[in-house]
Amino acid sequence: AQKVTQAQTEISVVEKEDVTLDCVYETRDTTYYLFWYKQPPSGELVFLIRRNSFDEQNEISGRYSWNFQKSTSSFNFTITASQVVDSAVYFCALRQDSSASKIIFGSGTRLSIRP
Amino acid sequence: AAGVIQSPRHLIKEKRETATLKCYPIPRHDTVYWYQQGPGQDPQFLISFYEKMQSDKGSIPDRFSAQQFSDYHSELNMSSLELGDSALYFCASSLEQGVGETQYFGPGTRLLVL
DSSP, rough: EEEEEEOEEEEETTOOOEEEEEEEEEESSSHHHHHHHHOTTTTTOOOEEEETTTTTOOEEEEEEEEEEEETTTTTEEEEOOOGGGGGEEEEEEEEEGGHHHHSSSOOOOOEEEEE | OOOEEEESSSEETTTTTTTTEEOOOOOOOOOEEEEEEEETOOOOOEEEEEETEEEEEEOOTEEEEEOOOTTEEEEEOOOOOOGGGGGEEEEESSSSTTTTSOOEOOOEEEEEEE
C-alpha cells in the first residue's frame, strides 16, 4: 500500500518563528521519490523539492530545510524565520516506481503565519 | 522560464453540459498528467499521457476523456457535468514519465458546475 500522512491539518505561528511540517509515508517500493509542493491562496501548485529514496542527505535552501529519514519513513519540512508570504497549504507527496505516473499527495497542512 | 499553461482559468457550466480543458506543457516535456482537486482535498490523479499515448489511468470518471496531441498539448473533455465535478483541475508536465522526473503543475482551471 502507498500512502502519505500529514497529521498536522493546520498550523498557526507568529512571524519569525520556526515551524516544522511533518510527513510520514508508506510504500513497498525500494525506488521512490518524495516531493513537497506549496499551494498559496491563489491556488497554483509550486514545486519545492524532490528527494529520491537512495539519498538521505538533508537539504537546505535558504530558509527551507528538509529532513529525510528512511528509518522512520519521514520527510519533514522546516521553515526558519517564517514570513507572512509562507502562508499556504503545503503538500507532501510520493511517487513510486511501481506506479510511476501518478503522484500520491498527503492531505496537506495549512500554514498560517501571523504578523 | 516557461511554465505549464492551462486554459481557461475559470469555467462555469450548468449540469449536464460539457466542458473542455486545455493544457500546454513546458516546452520539450512529452508527458502530461491531469489531477482533480476538490474543495479542501488533496489533488487526485486522473490520467496521464506519454508521447501521445495514454500511460496511466487513475480515478477518472467514464464521462471524462482526454488525449494528447502531436504538439504535446492535452485536452480533458468532460461530459454530462455533475455538481460534484466542481473542482480545481490541474495539468502537470514532465520530461519523460520516469519516476524520478518532477511533475510541474500549471495554475489550474477552476470549474464550477451549477
